Structures are given as C-alpha cells and as structure tokens.
Amino acid sequence: MGKIYILGLGPGDIDSLTLGVVKRINSGDRNFLRTENHPTVKYFKDNNIDYESYDYVYEREEEFIKVYKHIVNDLINKAKTYKVINYLVPGNPMVAEKTVELLLEKEGKGLDIELVTGVSFIEPMVELVKNDPINGLKIVDGTIFNVNDIDINIDYIITQVYNRRVASDIKLILSEVYGDEYEIYVINRAGIKEEEKLHKIPVYQLDRIDRIDSLTSIYIPKVDKIIKKIYDIADIIDTMKLLRSEKGCPWDKKQTHQSIRESVIEEAYEVVDAIDNEDIDGLIEELGDLLFQIIFHCEIASEEGRFNLYHITTELNKKLIYRHPHVFNEKKVEKSDEVVYNWNKLKYEERGILTYTDILKDTPKLPSLMRSYKVQERAGQVGFDWSSVDGALDKVKEEYYEVIESINAIEGGDVGKVEEELGDLLFAVVNVCRFLNVNPEIALNRTVNKFIDRFEIMEVKSRKMGKKLEEMTLEEMDILWNEAKLHKL
Template identity: 45%
Template sequence: MGNLAIVGLGPGAFDQMTIGTIEKMKNADKLYLRTEKHPVVKYLKEMGLKFETFDKIYEKGSTFEEVYDNITREIIEIAEKYENVVYAVPGNPFVAEKTVEYLLKFLNGSDDIKVEVVPAMSFVDVVINQLKVDPIYGFKIIDGLSLDSIKPDKRCNNLVTQVYNRRVASDVKLKLMDIYGDDFLVTVIKRAGIKGEERIETMPLYSIDRIDWIDYLTSIFLPPVKNTFQERYDIDDLLDIMARLRSENGCPWDREQDHNTLKRYLIEECYEAIDAIENDSDENLLEELGDVLLQVVFHSQIANERKAFNFHDVCDAECKKMVYRHPHVFGSEEIATSDDVLKRWDEIKKDEKGLKSHANELKSVPRSMPALIRGYKVQEKAAKVGFDWDNVDDAMAKVYEELNEFKEVYKGEDESDKIEELGDLIFAIVNVARFLKIDPEVAVHKTIEKFIDRFKYIEDSAEKMGHKMEDMTLSEMDFLWNEAKMHNFNKKVQK
C-alpha cells in the first residue's frame, strides 16, 4: 500500500512552517511541490531537499480546472508507484487548494493509497493577524475565480483570494462593484506576513486592477458595510429598510398599513410596470419593478409581524414551486414543446391545489383579476376539455346573438337584465379575441389610447380656431373627430 502525505508550506515565511511538515518532507521517498512559486522554496533548497514540481502542467493547461485535474492524476500515479510520497502545497492543504479537494475525492475509500493530511498555517491566519480582524464576527473566504457562484456577504468580513494578476483583478473588480459600488474602500494584501515582501494598501474598489504589484499571493479584503447610505444596496438592505420603516421609530404612514390598505398599490405598481414595458423604457421598467418588489417586501414584513410568514418563506415557496413544476428541467421528465410544458404545468398545479373537478379549476381563477383577463382564462380552461366553438365564425355568430339580446333590454327598466346581457355580449367578444389570439385587455387599451389621441386632436383644432370645446356642438366635434381619423389614416399610409 502506498502512503501519500499532503502537507502545507504555510503562508510564505519559513518560520511559519510546522516542524511536522518539515519532517515529512525530509523523510519522503518522493517529494512533489504543486508549484515552485512560493517564498519558502529557497529555504527547502538550502536544506538540501530534493523535489519536483508541477509547474510544467501550468504551462500546458488551458484552464485552471484542467491543470488541477492533471496534477491530481499524476500525484495518484506517483503514489501508486512509491511507498512514501509527500505532496506539498502553499498555505494550509484545506484552504483554497483545489488539487487537495480533487485528491481526497478520488482517493476516498481507496485501499491502495493511504492519505494523511498534515495541518499547516494558512495565509488566512496571517491576514487576520495583520488586519486585526476577529473572524468570530463573520469572515467569508471566496476564490476570486468563483465569484459568479459564491457571492460576498456585505454584512461580514470578506476575503477574496487567488487574485493572481491584473486580469483576474479586473474581473473581480467588475463583479464586486455590482455589490459594493465603485468607491467602496478595500484592502489589497500581497505576501502577507513575509518580511520585506509584504504589502498592504487600502484603496477604492475601482482601482484594484490599476496597481502593478499584484502577483499570485494577492488577496482582496472587504470589511462589512455598516452605513445606511450606500452606493449599492441589495435585497437584504431592502428588507432592513422596510423593517425600520415599520418599527416603532419608523414612518407613521408605513406603520398604519395592512394587507387590505396596500391592495390598490400592488395593482397600481404592476400596471405601471406593464406600462413601462409597453413604452419600451428600460429606465422606467427598472424603477417600476423595484416598486413591485417593494410591495412584496411590504406584505412580507406585515406577515412577519403577525408571525405568519416572512420574505424568506416567500422565496422558499416560490423556488420549491418552480423546481416542482419544471420536472423536465430539474427532474428526469422529457418535454419537447412549449405547449406540452403548459399542459404539464396545469396538471401539476391542479394536483397541488387539489382541484378535483373542471368546475373547481374555473373557480380557481381569482375574482380580483380584471374581468377581461379573467374571462379569457376561464374560457381557455373550458376549451381544454372541449367546451368551445369549432371556429371563430361560430364565436362571431354568438356575438351577434348576444348583441340582439342586449338590444331587447337596454332601453328597459330592469337593471339586472341590462347588466347580465351586456356581460354576455362582452364575454362573447372575449371569446372571439381568444380565437384570434388577441389579448382583449391590450385591444381595449389601444382603443382608449386612440380615443385620447383623437380627443386631443379635436381640442387642439378647436383651440386653433379660437373655440372652446364646451361651446361647440356635437356635430362640430364629430366633424373634427372624422378629420382626426383621416389624419391618423394618412400617417399610417406614410409609414
């Protein structure tokens, strides 16, 4: 059986190496260093230790993952050939060492190679000492190459490691500025604890890739953000702000609100977001989506105060729903088309909500929806079980039928008959819209905008003639209305 000892060379200074590590290296049949680029290597040479490195693999590899994988495979092959192999890595083997991670994964449960990991001092210990930071209050260590998947926590200390060069520093800077802002003060640490080589400087985040002394032993330290006024905020800041607004010393208006008083604002903000989309305005959409999010946070805070649920519960429930309702993405089901996705979504939703009948499914469409949208959705659900017209002509015939029925009652005195028949007529028109794949809500909004434009034309024309609309006859206004129609028609033709 081969023996593989994985040892750490410490953060950089020779006196920070452990006696155990030195003894292991002295007694090794084969000693390998991940890289010769480490300050203690010159001392190892002075001690007369014979070793080989894997620097040649760095020169051939196209990615770090490929390099680490190749080093791991070579170490395993070497450990299978020799009885006592020592593999030395910078710092502590368990801190920011991918090759060690890969080795332990591959050799887990192996009967051929016995692995021993010797503890060592890491660069983190030195950084903590030099910056006088107590990690008990929160200390997050992140590989600079992993910032896409592992995010810093603004509420605690963060150390971004493996900032090898200015290119990596530039990439790190751009990702961190999205979280902290451009001017946030960070500390750049190079060769921490190595006398005569250590360099520690505090500077604005935007400038970290402009310094020319970055090397493979460089890290970026980011202290906690404690100010109320920040260059960049995140969702946790929004939750904190809302909690403060609702607190005893918060805002009187915010404290007075409840779920019912906020209903109108939730609806209004959603429509304003839709308006921004229709106007193709990214600036307005950014703002309005924030307002929609604020309403979600507001309701979540109120519910939290009632001990019902909180914002994190909302996120948790939504994530679980998305995972469960996408078995073709997060599970093993195969769904090929968007139509099949929607069909499977409805099946899962019915099962979740315990909808045992088709009528119950229709009733599940919220009454609080705008009537045109609700009518459209109810008709869609009914059509899925075959309760539908064969074609749009049949749907149009129903419109005429309902129109005639409305004509019979609209001059009468029975209000309930008028309401019922008018509702039938509108519902029939929604059916036609559904057949033509036209959103009736959008269609009516376009008509309203068209009406406003033509009304403005009448008002502007009247003003040019020195008239007030209030003093004009309906016939005069109708003349200008038709003129406005022709004006709009000519504009369309010109386009």
C-alpha cells in the same frame, strides 16, 4: 489503504512554516506540491528536498475544475502506490483550497487523510488593510466568482486571482454592482516580508495593475452605511423593519395584509405599463415598488410569527425545480408548448386538481379580461373551442344582437339581463383576442391611453379656439375629436 498528509505552506514567508509541516516535509515521504509558484519552495531547494509539482496540469487543462479533479485522482493513485505521501498547498489547507475539499470527500473510501495546518493568507491581508474581520468577512474563489457571491454589507476577499483574465472577469462583475469608481484593494504576496504590495484602486483599474499572479488577492470593503449609494435586499428589510417600528412611520405601522392588498395589483400594472412604454428607468422603479410590496407582506407575517422571506424563496425554488423536470431530471422536451403542458400538469397534480372543471375553477381571481382569457384557454385544452377565429367572430355578432334585444326590453325593468348580455359580449370579444394571440388587457389599455392622448389634443385645440370644452356642443367636440384622430400617436 493509502494515507495523505495535507500540509499548509503558509502565505509565503519561510518563517511562517509550522514545526509540524517542517517535520512532515523532512519525513522521507514523497512530497507533492499543487504548485511550485510559491516562495516557500525555496526551503525545499535550499535543503535539497525532492518534490513534484502539478503545475503542468494547469498548462494542459483549460478549466480549473478539470485541473483540480486530475490532481485529486492522481494523488489518490500515488497514495495507493507509496502508502503515505505529503500533499502541500499554499496557505492553510482549509482555506480556499478546492483540491482539499475534493480530497476530503474521498476520505474513508480506502483513503486516510490528516491535515497539518499552516498560516492562511487571510491574517496578513486583514493586517495590511487594517480591518477587523469580526464585523463579517467572506472569502470567495475568483475562478468561479459571480454576482451572487457579492455581499455589499460585509468585507470579502476574492482569492485565486491567478491571472489578468480572471481579474478582468471579476472587474466586469464588480462594475455591474459597485460601479467603476468604487475603491478596492489588490494585494500581492501577502505575508511575504519585503515583497508585500497593497494597491488601493478603483474597480476599473483592476486588470491594469503591473503584477497579477497566483499570489494575488482582492479585498472588497463593505459599502459605507453613511454615504451609501447602493442597497441590497437586506437593506430593504432593515428599512421596512424601521418603518414598522415604534420609531417608524404611523401609516406603515398600521397596515395589514388586507389593507395593502390592492397595492400589489396597482404596482403590477405599473410594471406592465413601464414595459409597454419601453421605459427602462420606469421599469426599474416599478419593479422596486412591486418588490417592496413583497417585503411589506413578509414583514407583517414575520411580526405575526407566520412566515418570512426565506419561506417564500424556499417554496419558490422548490416549485421551480419540481416543475422543470426537463432541466433538473432526465425528462426530455423539445418544444416550449411541451414545457407549458408539463408545467400545468405538475401544478394540477400538486394541488390535487382532478377534473377539468377543477382546472377552470383554479383560475386565479385576476381582473375579468385576464381571467376570461385564461378560462377560455383552459377550456380549449380539452377541445371545447371554435375551429377558427370565424366562429369566435360570429359569436361576437350574436352576442351584440342579444345586447340590443335586452336594451330594447329594458322597459320591463330587467337591468340584470342587460348586464348579463354585455358580459357575454365582452367574453366573446376576449375569445377573438385569444384566437389572434392578442392580450385583451393590453389591447384595452392601449385604447385607453390612445383615448387620453386624443382627448388631450382635442382640449389643446379648443383652447387655441378660445373655448373651454365644457362650453362646446357635442357636435363641436366631435369635429375636434375627428381632427385628433388624424394625428399620429
């Protein structure tokens, strides 16, 4: 069994080397450095201590993860060959060191590992920016940094900012959330006496500073609560809790799941309306309103001890993974139709749906046009469908005449029959929409909007004539309506 001592070289100053690390360096065992681009390497040179570095791997591999895996595999082989070796990394071995993380995963499998600590880069950084980490501090790897790593409500450090390319990638991500002018700190050579440099700059200057190298890190202060300009989900939850509290809003406090259930439908329709109008600003606002409804229901449920937002996000993610076996497992699909088929099949299995009637009954209680579309779609999956749109159109004609028939017989007092036949007619029209890949809900909404626009033109024209609509005859309004139809909307 081989053994690896993992030693922390500290932030850079030779005086920061611990006695334990110095003792191991001088033990006579072979020393392997992740990188010699570190000021403490001077200690090796001044004392004629042999070492080997893995800097050549960085030059050879294009991806950092490949670099780390190569180093780990080579260290394991070296440990088997020499029985005991030292592996030296900058800072503290347990802070932002991917190779150490990978090595620890191999421990016990023919490999013994012992950590000898060192001062990390965190202490000198928080001293430079003069911020106490007790209020929250997050540390992330700059080489794999993405928008999900951002937390605007705590300070965080981005380390491994090796070069200008990494800094540029980070800048683009930060700009998306904080904006170009948000002030951050760039710190070079933290913990190295007389070489430390602290730059307070706006985000857009991140990749323009003079020196960016392996000893560069970025410190992002949390967003100021007083002059806050951006908010995240945690802020919305806090706001909702306040609104529902004794110090909050009387209306929000008295709401229940039942009392606000219609708001979910309204907000969803307003989202669709913004999409149809290609109104990006409106879409941002309406998606926010829809999200607020989810947070509202979560807060009500949380107060009742039923569930919280984590229950929702957990169930959602589990469902997404389960219903995408072609992504998360080995199942292969080639077409989007196959994806939909598999999604539905897994959904029905999950819900214990065994018959085709069960599938129809499982259609959610959507607005009637949408629900009829989905029911027809599901019935069509078993072949209960017209062979072409012609059959669907003939059915519309048939239902139309049955409506006329029921109206003519209304003297008998059967209003329910008229309602039934009108329902059949609407159902038949929806079937035509389905054959033509037209969403009936959207189509009808467009017609409603068109009607309103033409009515507005008609009303404007009537005013120009010096007349009010309510004073005009139907024949006069028809003339204005036909003129309105000539306008391009």
